[in-house]
Amino acid sequence: MSPISSPKHERGLYGSCYLNEIPAFVGPELTRLYETLHSSLPFFELFRSTSGAHCYVSWRDGLPTHIFVFVFRDNCLEVLNEMIAVDEQELARFTRFMFARFGQIDLIRFKALKTQLRELEFPVQQYAAKHTYCIALPGTAEAYTASLGAATRGSVKHKWNRVRKAFPDLRMEFRNGSDIDDAWLDEIMQLSEEGIAARGLNMRHDREKISAMARRCGFASAVLVDGRIAAGIIAYQFGSSYFFELLGYDKRFCKYGMGTICVYQTIREIVVRGGSRCYLGGGHFEYKRHMGGKLLCMDELKIYRSHSRMLANLHQAAGMFLDARVRAAKEFLHRHRHHALARLVFEGFYLIKSRNLK
Known part of the structure; x- marks a missing residue:
């Protein structure tokens, strides 16, 4: 060129x-x-x-x-x-x-x-100036799970088994780009906003920009119970790298750890799809380290x-x-x-x- x-x-x-x-x-x-x-x-x-x-x-x-x-x-x-x-x-x-x-x-x-x-x-x-948490992903989903600490592995396994037992029809769905419909995006953003409001801040996501971005390079995941989203992630893909935009989960399922389950299973799916890096975003939340994220500073x-x-x-x-x-x-x-x-x-x-x- x-x-x-x-x-x-x-x-x-x-x-x-x-x-x-x-x-x-x-x-x-x-x-x-x-x-x-x-x-x-x-x-x-x-x-x-x-x-x-x-x-x-x-x-x-x-x-x-x-x-x-x-x-x-x-x-x-x-x-x-x-x-x-x-x-x-x-x-x-x-x-x-x-x-x-x-x-x-x-x-x-x-x-x-x-x-x-x-x-x-x-x-x-x-x-x-800025930071994010980045996971350098191995070649297989099994290798990713093995890379986590023993306590984290035990916790996600327990939560996954428990939620499947409680909700036999539970399933995970993953969608790319134009396959992500607006209803999915709106529901995940609404759940995210409700979680933010619970921490005392009345904030609204820029739905128009996030939806436009998702249609161009989006990757979304959702934990579905009775066909409704119990937890979901909106992310973007560039090459073999994936970037989490936001996570939302229904507070009615808090005791089941739906947010953790969604993050863990989404990262495993990214590995299966050939992802080499997963960026979890900024903010010092413990789950990011537990899921294998390393601090990257700029x-x-x-x-x-x-x-x-x-x-x-x-x-x-x-x-x-x-x-x-x-x-x-x-x-x-x-x-x-x-x-x-x-x-x-x-x-x-x-x-x-x-x-x-x-």
């Missing part, structure tokens, strides 16, 4: 820049390169805005090695890609290219990136043209520093959420949030 000819296309030694366009090859190549929700074209189009977006492509032996979709916000070049790993050499090439091409920008921002910087010639700020990164430009944008630097401190405080509270003081803080936050949403 070679760069598509375009009057807006500029090519440097290692990279190409497509201004005010995202070429047709970019969508499939983003999936091939990253296999991640937050660096996919459907995510950009539905949850971000590609209006006025541009595209940078680095090449090696005729194939893209990295693709960054970006926009300009005042004097900042903001990269839309998130939750990816980029080495220092690639970042240096991209940064040099952009600062040379666009004299009006003072800084380049990545919202969530995994990288190690040692010799980058530009001033940088780098702080912890940093926000700002690269400045020079030290003088960094000083000229002191509000940007200070804002990033304060945001990092707030995120660190939230992480601390989540890790100690069972402490009385942490519960008090969260209850106050949920109360304020609920009033603002009304």
Whole structure:
């Protein structure tokens, strides 16, 4: 593959820049390169805005090695890609290219990136930003089960046997893309919202965007009892990677652990379908570790043209520093959420949030 000819296309030694366009090859190549929700074209189009977006492509032996979709916000070049790993050499090439091409920008921002910087010639700020729990899946469902701790294996086996005995007609169903009907999606989202409300927050999912995403790259699962959804998951698939969007379960079945059963059986099905990674999302919930999830952390990164430009944008630097401190405080509270003081803080936050949403 070679760069598509375009009057807006500029090519440097290692990279190409497509201004005010995202070429047709970019969508499939983003999936091939990253296999991640937050660096996919459907995510950009539905949850971000590609209006006025541009595209940078680095090449090696005729194939893209990295693709960054970006926009300009005042004097900042903001990269839309998130939750990816980029080495220092690639970042240096991209940064040099952009600062040379666009004299009006003072800084380049990545919202969530995994990288190690040692010799980058530009001033940088780098702080912890986002996290998710990721399971590296083995080749068989049996191997996945064997990888879990003995207590977890015993617990899910007990719950599965108990619920099948209590509800002989219970079954699991799995659907992809266009096979996921709106009734399924609405019911799972409603169950999820009811669970969130039980924790004191009146929140509504963006049904339109989630439904559109599910039709393009969705994977949904449900535990059915008497034909009704007792628990369900909405996820997205990119290549061999699966990303949990939300989990909902009927509170009437709480004592049976329907949510745990749904997560466990869904992951086993993903393994059967050839999945190599399963991302359970952020939030420090114990079930994510019990199901084999490992914490994957990403940093926000700002690269400045020079030290003088960094000083000229002191509000940007200070804002990033304060945001990092707030995120660190939230992480601390989540890790100690069972402490009385942490519960008090969260209850106050949920109360304020609920009033603002009304």
